[in-house]
Amino acid sequence: MQPLEMSAVDLVAALRQGDITAVQCTTVFLDRIEATNGTINAFLTVDREGSLVRAADIDARRKAGKPLGALAGLPVALKDVLCTNDMPTTCASKMLKGFRPPYDADVVARLRQADAVFVGKTNMDEFAMGGSNENSAFGPVRNPWDLSRAPGGSSGGSAACVAADMAPVAIGSDTGGSIRQPAGLCGITGLKPTYGRVSRRGLVAFASSLDQIGPMARSAADCALIMETIAGHDPGDSTSLSVDVPRYTDLLDKPLSGVRIGRVPEHYAEGLDPEVAKGVEEAFAVLKAAGATVHDVQLPHAKYGIPTYYLIAPCEASSNLARYDGAHYGHRAEPGGHAKKAGGFESPLVEMYCRSRAEGFGPEVKRRIMLGTYALSAGYYDAYYAKALRVRRLIRQDYLDAFQSVDLVGGPVSATPAFKLGEKTDDPLAMYLVDLYTVGTNLAGVGGISFPCGFTKSGLPIGFQLQAPPLAEPLLLQAADRFQRLTDWHRRRPKAAGEVKA
C-alpha cells in the first residue's frame, strides 16, 4: 500500500518497522501537496525544508537506536491558528500576515516531542470565524469532492488536506463546530474533545469558553492515536483538566452491546436535506446492528443554540481580539492610511488602533467584534450577554439530563451536504445557521465526533455526529471505530483530488 493511502496508525507502524523512512514518507506527502495545493488551497504555509530536516533527524536517531516519540516520522498538518515558533501563524488574517510567534502552542510542543513532522499550516476562516473557509484573507479552500463547493469551516484547510491525501492527519479547532462540520462536509473523521481535555495555550483565542483543539483524520482509530499525544493537563492553561489521559487506541475494538444512543426528533425538522436524513437514519441502523440501542431523547432548548452562540462567541471574541492593536505585533496602519472613519478620533494613538484594525481585519471578524462590543456595552449587557449565559445553562442542563438516560446522542452534523462557494456569502445570518447541530456541544462543554455515514447521489459526503458526556472520548472513539469496521464510507477517496493538477 502506498503511504498516501495508509492510515496514520499503519504509517507509524511502517515507520517503526523501517518499511519506510521518515524522509520518504514526508516527501510523498510534500509532493502531493505541491501537486494539489494550487487547486485546493488547503495550506497557507508548506515547510518543505524544515519538515525534511526533521524527518532526516528522526531517521538518523532511529538508525542509531535512540528512543523516538510515539508518532515518529508521521506527517501532521496544523491549522494556522496554532502558534509555531518555526513557521508563520496568520489565522488566515491580514492582521497576522507573516507573524512568527515566539513560542509553540502546547499541542504543537507535544506533537514535536512525539516526533511528528509538521508539513505545514492549513487555511481556515479568518480567526476561526466562519463555516465555509470563505472568510480566509488568503482565498477559500476548495472541497476535494467537488471543487465548486466549500469544504466547510472554520477548519476547512485541515479537513480538505486530509480528504485530498495531502496529510494523513491534521489538527483543527472547534468553537461552534469548526472541526466536526468541515470533517462532515469533506468525508473525514473529526473529534471535538471535552472542553479542557486539550490545552488551549498557544491556540489563538477566539471564544475562550468554547474553543477546543482536536484531531482530524481518515478514521476514529487515527484520531485516537493523536489524542494520546495532544490530550492532558498543561500548567499553562488553567482550564485544562488534571485528569489522566486514557490509552484511547486500546479502548477501540469493543462491541457496542448495551450502549444507549439518543436520537433527537427535533433534528428532523424542516431544513434537513432528505438525503442527509436518510444517511443519518442508516447510520443509526448500523449502530443498532453493532449492538447499540437507540432511544428518542429531548434537547428542548436546542433551537436556541444558534442565537445563544452568536451572542456568547462574539462577546468573547470582541474581548480576545482587542489585543490586535498595531502596537505589539501584527498589522499597523501607516500614517495617512486609507481606512476612513466618519467623525474624529480621540487621539493619535486611538487613530492608529482604529485604522490598523480596520485594515487588518476582514468583514466577518469586524462584524463579530461589533456585535460582541454592542452586546457587552452599557445598557445592553443584561439583555444580551447575561441572557445568553442563562440560556447556555439551560442548554447544558438539557445535555446532562439526556445523558441520564443515554450514553451518546447521535444525529446529523450539518443540515445539508457541502454547499457551493459563494452560495451563502451575501447573507451572514444564513451562514450562521450552518452551525445548527454543532454549537450545543461547545455551549455544554461536552465532546463530539463527526464521521462519514454515506454519500449523496451527486457524490458528496454525509456526516454523522455523536456527542457524549464530559470525558467520554473513549466511548465516542469506540462507537465511531466500530461503525468504521462495519462500513467503508471513510475509505472512499475523492476523484476530484486525484485529478487536480498544480
Added chain:
Amino acid sequence: MTTPPQPLTAKDVAKVGLLARLALSESDLERMTGELSKIVGFVSMLGEVDTSDVAPLAHPLDTQNVFRDDVPAASLSTAEALQSAPRHDGACFLVPAVLGDSGAA
C-alpha cells in the same frame, strides 16, 4: 429583561465602532447598521425563554480557582517580545502620541 431599541441606528453603530477601535467609513456604517440590526433581531428570540430562575453560565466547567507553586521561570526576552513589533527602539514598543489631537497615525 429590558427591551433594547431596534433597529440600530447608524449613530449607535458609530459609537460601538469607536468602542471596538474600528475605523468605519460612512458606507461601512450604513452596511453594518443593516447587518447588525438583522443579527440583533435574530438573537433577540432568546427573549422568549423564561430564565427568571436561571443563573448565568459563563463557563462549561464547574470552575474553581487554580493555584500553582510560585516558582521563578524563564519568560520571553526583550528581543523575543519585540521581534514582531511594528515599531520599537530595542527596549520599548513605539506608538503614536497618547494625548493630543488626531493627525498622524
